[in-house]
């Protein structure tokens with residue numbers, strides 16, 4: 001039997017050393033699932049609410065746990081509906097999206113455990129899981145993830161020509177190492193940002209040159225196509241009062257920002273551009289998508305926040321051609337799946353993503369395979385990042 005008999009919650013460390021929520025779900029027959037909530041730094045204005053870990057745990061224990069006991073762990077929709085009912089708000093502000101997502105993912109793992117199936121198969125069913133996502137590897141970054149580095153938040157290696165997920169993962173690690181070599185040659189010291197990317201004190205223009213060189217070097221070594229992409233996290237650059245994107249001393253109007261990004265796509269043949277414009281500007285997203293959407297992915301993260309209502313709005317006006325999926329932005333796996341389904345039905349790609357604050361949890365690797373996602377964004381190096389990448393390698397090797 002897969003009935004949930006026990007849900008326990010605890011405070012654990014995330015990769016930034018902050019407290020986060022871990023959930024354990026136990027079933028009658030001994031099925032077990034454990035998952036932990038990640039946490040963003042460049043969070044979207046419309047995301048579900050993360051409460052302080054202690055508070056979220058106390059509220060979830062009081063309001064959600066009693067409703068969950070007795071439900072079938074394998075029945076993800078019922079578990080997630082119970083979480084929503086226990087919370088009673090649209091944005092999980094009563095129990096916290098951090099407890100909600102940890103419980104939702106732990107229940108899925110317990111359900112898979114009872115079935116004796118890998119998580120991706122339980123989530124995706126028998127007919128999914130043949131396609132592996134291309135890992136987007138953050139190799140240089142700044143923004144909210146590293147002060148005194150680039151304005152653009154993430155420069156992402158995209159090994160689109162890799163013959164296997166394993167080769168793709170190693171190619172990204174090689175690009176990360178090659179970036180260090182190029183920076184070293186230029187005498188630029190570099191610490192690492194929150195996601196393990198190099199955070200050098202250089203301009204965005206210099207970073208493009210460094211990443212392009214590193215990608216080219218590794219491409220020649222591995223013999224398959226590696227492109228690169230960006231997460232501009234432009235909502236963090238946009239200043240509402242000045243109605244402009246602020247790059248240190250320089251500013252760009254919305255039209256100039258569109259022009260700038262379109263130029264970058266052209267010059268560097270970018271495979272992927274996430275959040276190139278402010279999270280409230282569907283219209284500008286639509287204009288850019290119209291201009292370059294035939295040759296690159298324009299992905300909405302802070303724009304859509306894994307929320308089907310916001311995605312529907314985007315679909316109506318043609319804003320973006322892909323969506324970033326972060327389960328903790330919306331609070332449950334069911335909601336995340338709904339966003340993927342809506343995107344797929346409308347010809348948009350899904351990109352499953354980590355957060356800048358992470359744990360060793362590997363759920364997103366399974367989610368990416370279960371949804372046949374085009375890409376997964378989960379960093380390049382560092383234990384909390386490699387946990388997901390190594391899990392992808394194991395899934396491909398039938399070793400989970």
Ligand SMILES: O=C(O)[C@@H](CO)OP(=O)(O)O
Pocket residue numbers: 039040041042043044144154195231233301353354355356357
């Ligand atoms: O903006 C993003 O896409 C994420 C992950 O890279 O960052 P954060 O978790 O800080 O929102």
Ligand SMILES: [Mg+2]
Pocket residue numbers: 231233274275301302
């Ligand atoms: Mg983003």
